[in-house]
Amino acid sequence: xTATIPPEVYGILDAPEFAIIATTNPNGFxxxxxxxxxRDGNDLLFSTIKGRRKTxxxxxxxxxxxxxxxxxxxxxxxxxxxxxxxxxxxxxxLIDRLNQHYNGTERYVGxxxxxxxxxxxxxxxxKVIARLP
Numbered sequence: 001x002t003a004t005i006p007p008e009v010y011g012i013l014d015a016p017e018f019a020i021i022a023t024t025n026p027n028g029f030x031x032x033x034x035x036x037x038x039r040d041g042n043d044l045l046f047s048t049i050k051g052r053r054k055t056x057x058x059x060x061x062x063x064x065x066x067x068x069x070x071x072x073x074x075x076x077x078x079x080x081x082x083x084x085x086x087x088x089x090x091x092x093x094l095i096d097r098l099n100q101h102y103n104g105t106e107r108y109v110g111x112x113x114x115x116x117x118x119x120x121x122x123x124x125x126x127k128v129i130a131r132l133p
Contacts, residue, residue: 003125005042008132009078012068013039016102021046021121022065023057031057036098037068043122044080047095050088050117058084058121066123076133082125091118 005013019037022030033054035046044066048055058064062083069077095118099108111118 001126002042003082003128005039005044005078005080005125005128006130009128009130010039012070012076012078013037013044015070017068017070019044019046019066019068021054022067023054024061024063025053025057026060036102037066038094038098038101040122043124045094045123046121047091047098048119048121049111050119055086055119058086064123073133075131077131079129080123080125081127081129082123085122085124086119087122088117088119090120094118094120 016036018034020032021035022032025031031053033048035048038045046066062085064082064084066080066082067077069075095108095111096106100106
């Protein structure tokens with residue numbers, strides 16, 4: 001069942017605030033990573049690299065939880081629980097857009113000169129929890 005992200009939390013999700021993505025390791029323990037995030041309508045997008053632990057976790061179990069909170073108001077937050085789908089298509093473009101949004105520079109250079117394959121991760125919400133001021 002898809003949930004709708006309420007418009008009153010768009011400001012938090014559309015700001016350059018860091019997000020924490022939680023996946024489940026094969027042994028059942030949670031794995032969390034800080035990521036940059038972008039809202040695409042009712043879905044959230046983030047970028048990762050093929051073969052990383054979180055990618056392997058999401059390939060095995062696509063259920064995730066993504067939490068975003070403003071740095072200056074940590075008790076205000078949005079949690080999106082949902083299912084992730086992944087594709088290599090648009091991977092470079094997404095990391096460059098996110099880099100522009102978060103760092104103000106055009107091209108993300110962290111992967112340049114490597115064999116890393118960028119993945120677009122799309123989180124479709126099943127549940128949205130928000131704590132607003």
